Amino acid sequence: MLNWGISLITMFMAGIGACFEYDLKKIIALSTLRQLGLIIRILFLGYPILSFYHLLTHAFFKALLFLRAGLIIHCMSDSQDIRHIGGVLNYLPITCSCFCISNLALCGVPFLSGFYSKDLIVEVYSIRGFNLLFYFIYYISIGLTVSYRLRLIYYCLRNGNNNYVCQSYFEDFNIIFSQGCLSIMAVISGSTLS
Numbered sequence: 001m002l003n004w005g006i007s008l009i010t011m012f013m014a015g016i017g018a019c020f021e022y023d024l025k026k027i028i029a030l031s032t033l034r035q036l037g038l039i040i041r042i043l044f045l046g047y048p049i050l051s052f053y054h055l056l057t058h059a060f061f062k063a064l065l066f067l068r069a070g071l072i073i074h075c076m077s078d079s080q081d082i083r084h085i086g087g088v089l090n091y092l093p094i095t096c097s098c099f100c101i102s103n104l105a106l107c108g109v110p111f112l113s114g115f116y117s118k119d120l121i122v123e124v125y126s127i128r129g130f131n132l133l134f135y136f137i138y139y140i141s142i143g144l145t146v147s148y149r150l151r152l153i154y155y156c157l158r159n160g161n162n163n164y165v166c167q168s169y170f171e172d173f174n175i176i177f178s179q180g181c182l183s184i185m186a187v188i189s190g191s192t193l194s
Helices: 002-019 024-044 048-075 093-107 113-127 132-157 173-193
Strands: none
Touching: 002 024, 002 132, 024 048, 024 113, 024 132, 048 093, 048 113, 048 173, 093 113, 093 132, 093 173, 113 132, 113 173
8 A cells, every 4th residue: 555655646746846847858757757656556556567568658659759859959959948949840840740749649648559558557547446535646647747748749839939049950861760660659559569
């Protein structure tokens, strides 16, 4: 019971922290911490295969997210502030599209890879008899994930005033190929692995 509580509090606090953070790297780190809390929680519930399945599906879109965030930070003169990444869409449209796909997969949008594992996890929570507080905190944590991910998508797609000059980088074949493969896996890996 203590392990369940610790992993649930980890999920909740990491979600709260990510909602109020403006540093892109910190948001991704808090998101990783939140997902680790979820994986540990499922493991403590006695579902190691489901935990591993979520880890595998999560790995594809998290790898895509890390690669795209690194390129966006590099193009923004190493600025990690998400309030300044709005102009990147004009320079790196494929990168921003893949960044948004990985964020939507992390939200658990239907028919992306994150949906399949999170749907099974929600089903496990519904089958197991927990008290109402655990349900409440778990679903609030899911809502927090969607909240800070949609916030990242908003800042990525908006065309706001930018104090930083976006260094124009050419998206060469290697960049497009790697993010293309990871984007495909972020979309279909949930259905193929299940």
